[in-house]
Amino acid sequence: MEQSNEVIQKKNLFSGIQPSGNITLGNYLGALRNFVLLHEQYNCLFCVVDLHALTLRQDPAALRRNSASLAALYIACGLDPEKNIIYCQSHVPEHAELGWILNCFTYMGELSRMTQFKDKSQKHADNINAGLFTYPVLMASDILLYQTHVVPVGADQKQHLEICRDIAGRFNSIYGDVFVIPEPYIPKTSARIMSLSDPTRKMSKSDAEDSYVAVLDAPDAIRRKFKRAVTDSEAEIRYDPENKPGVSNLLSILAAVKGTTPEEEASALSGLGYGALKEATAQAVVEALAPIQARYQEIIKDKDYLNAILKTNAEKAHAIAFRTLRKVYKKIGLYQI
Ligand code: TRP
Numbered sequence: 226m227e228q229s230n231e232v233i234q235k236k237n238l239f240s241g242i243q244p245s246g247n248i249t250l251g252n253y254l255g256a257l258r259n260f261v262l263l264h265e266q267y268n269c270l271f272c273v274v275d276l277h278a279l280t281l282r283q284d285p286a287a288l289r290r291n292s293a294s295l296a297a298l299y300i301a302c303g304l305d306p307e308k309n310i311i312y313c314q315s316h317v318p319e320h321a322e323l324g325w326i327l328n329c330f331t332y333m334g335e336l337s338r339m340t341q342f343k344d345k346s347q348k349h350a351d352n353i354n355a356g357l358f359t360y361p362v363l364m365a366s367d368i369l370l371y372q373t374h375v376v377p378v379g380a381d382q383k384q385h386l387e388i389c390r391d392i393a394g395r396f397n398s399i400y401g402d403v404f405v406i407p408e409p410y411i412p413k414t415s416a417r418i419m420s421l422s423d424p425t426r427k428m429s430k431s432d433a434e435d436s437y438v439a440v441l442d443a444p445d446a447i448r449r450k451f452k453r454a455v456t457d458s459e460a461e462i463r464y465d466p467e468n469k470p471g472v473s474n475l476l477s478i479l480a481a482v483k484g485t486t487p488e489e490e491a492s493a494l495s496g497l498g499y500g501a502l503k504e505a506t507a508q509a510v511v512e513a514l515a516p517i518q519a520r521y522q523e524i525i526k527d528k529d530y531l532n533a534i535l536k537t538n539a540e541k542a543h544a545i546a547f548r549t550l551r552k553v554y555k556k557i558g559l560y561q562i
Contacts, residue, residue: 241314245430247441253440264305271299301520320363321366364389386409401556418478462499490505
């Protein structure tokens, strides 16, 4: 009897992070940590989106350092560079090339509605450049080049994924099925980690240093930040995000790190003061980050190893991206030789 040699193709997943500074505990617990097992289910690409970072003025030395650092951190967090394509956006020229084409399929009106553009233009009124405006088009290019099925996105990037879907749909309706239309990937369990100084807002690396814990923070910095975390004027450890956002955030962090639930942590600590909660959380975070930090130091010191990985993976990414770009060029009528 003939064996069916039909192979069930894995779907593709694309995720990008800007190399613009510190990766926070929120990024780690809410996203990176959960990416580790995804390669079993998806072909995963994890991209250091250095071209996107240029939409804000960057110090060249810092950008270079941050890009290597983010690549090393992806690996240190447990993403296997043999099983996942970990690379830098600028090493694969197709991102910018498809970006240009897609610019011609995106309307000014659509881009003007992007809330992130409005926010960033307000924050950086002295540098409202065209790249900031067309940022979502480059992001669409990142995603569509790899025929991506799923994109893990936080709430702040939903609108950008929506416009990516619109652009892809518009292109497909003119030229036939060229692009896969991507869907948002919503992880089954994902902790939403809030700012330590304003626990009603998401933890963000663009806020003040004391409001977030960076994955690469030293243990004493981590302890100091938790000590200063905003709580409330009651003295009861209870999980109640609505009325006790600060205490609940600490419980969520503690639970996310330990793999328990915030309610379990609340009952384990009941009767104790907020000092104990802060110490327990800080200790658990320090312990969870220690192996990542150690691995990170090894990788960042071994540039030959890191660069070799980035080179091989950029080649893998390029091979896929090249195929999509060729198809696009052909469909839209660019003269091929
Ligand atoms: N815009 C994303 C952010 O700031 C980063 C990003 C760029 C991205 N390209 C992407 C995320 C493609 C997902 C898919 O968070």
